[in-house]
Amino acid sequence: GLYPAALEMDSSDLVPHRWTRHYSLGDLKKDIDYRYHSKHPSDKNYKLVYGNTSYGVYPEFEWANVGWFIDISGIGGEFTSIEPYPPYVKPWLPKGKDWDGHDHDITLLPEDHKEVRVSIGAGVTIQGLVDWLQKDHKEKEYRASRTFMMACAQHLKRVAGHQVRNAGSIGGSLMMAKLWNFPSDTWTVLDGAQAGGAQTRANGRCPSRIFRKQQVQW
Secondary structure: OOOOHHHHOOEOOEOOOEEEEOOOHHHHHHHHHHHHHOOOHHHHOEEEEOOOHHHHOOHHHHOOOOOEEEEOOOOOHHHHOEEEEEEEEOOOOOOOEOOOOOEOOHHHOOOOOEEEEEEEOOOOEHHHHHHHHHOOOOOHHHHHOHHHHHHHHHHHOOOOOHHHHHHOEHHHHHHHHHHHOOOOHHHHHHHHOOOOEEEEEOOEEEEEOHHHHOOOOO
């Protein structure tokens, strides 16, 4: 539905903004596809919103030329979950090179060494990721990475205050860094963990290394 009603009022001192909310990725894709093909300019001036915490950082950008705000905080499933991925068996980087093209000695790693991988939905809140990292996981793969996970959690706790971390999403924080060069601690942690990304498109998921492929200049 549309909300809040006050933002849709026409008045001389209030530019009308419209809000809509989706509860599934399927509905969101249909909405964006409609706007992409729409001939009405107002349909194309939209912004995806989760916790709306970026308004406190960039108020001059948050409302400028935006006619529609699309609330995606109601979408569940993989969008808001942290799920295990099948582990890689090292070495999985190109032989002799790391992500940045620097030489490395992969012979230091045993052939059967398994790397812990998880899928973090873009709608997971920053605090949600902190809580997951601090969780007392029973799986031996996670327990072996306990020190690293706790270090990541401690760094993420530097992000604003508890209230902002409860509202702001991982995806939103990364997009602020990518689009506006925001000095995001979330980006720093995931980049240090050599994380990659998967963009969801209408015809499926499109993997991409969003961190190493496009560096942020701070």
